[in-house]
Amino acid sequence: MSNYEIISLVLNALVAVAGFSAIVIYLHQRHVQKKTAATLILKQIDEVESVIVPLKEYYNKHQQIDDTEIYLVEEVPYNGAWQKYENLFIKSLNTTDLKLLHNFFTSAYRIEKARLDFNAYYHMIWNGKSIMWQYYEGQKLNSEELTESQIADLYNKCGAFSPSLIQTTMKNALASFDTLSGKTAYDKLYKKSYLKQ
Secondary structure, three states: OOHHHHHHHHHHHHHHHHHHHHHHHHHHHHHHHHHHHHHHHHHHHHHHHHHHHHHHHHHHHHOOOOHHHHHHOOOOOOOOHHHHHHHHHOOOOOHHHHHHHHHHHHHHHHHHHHHHHHHHHHHHHHHHHHHHHHHHHHHHHHOOOOOHHHHHHHHHOOOOOOOHHHHHHHHHHHHHOOOOOOOHHHHHHHHHOOOOO
């Protein structure tokens, strides 16, 4: 065997080792990425449930949700973790589990959007009422034509439309919201996460 053949064999062996190492490193990174993604998704599920479950319990108990409950509900911690990492779990979760996760995060997104819309609506109404109050107080100072009751009546009518669409959206999203804790989709993600030590 010549020196050229020996060098060629050594180089081929090094290329094979490097290729094998690259595959091992890739598979390890993929495994770590999947565990990290599962952990982030589970963390988001737990955070979302901690905010929405009490709101849903209130809704189920009273069969309605009033303005105060919507206004005071905490921000739903929806950061899109599932949408970002969903592709990593397509093979390992069945269709039912994927649908449960999709519905969970869709409902969470709709609840958060309704909460934001509701708060924006009320801030707009408060600003409108404040402007109208200032305008009519100014009118009252300039002329005595408007009485206190007329000003109060106009002030109360300032909310020209109601947030019924927002409330309906919130009610529908709460009705379709179902927890994932304890379900097979949650358990499968748990087994793939860093939480399972």
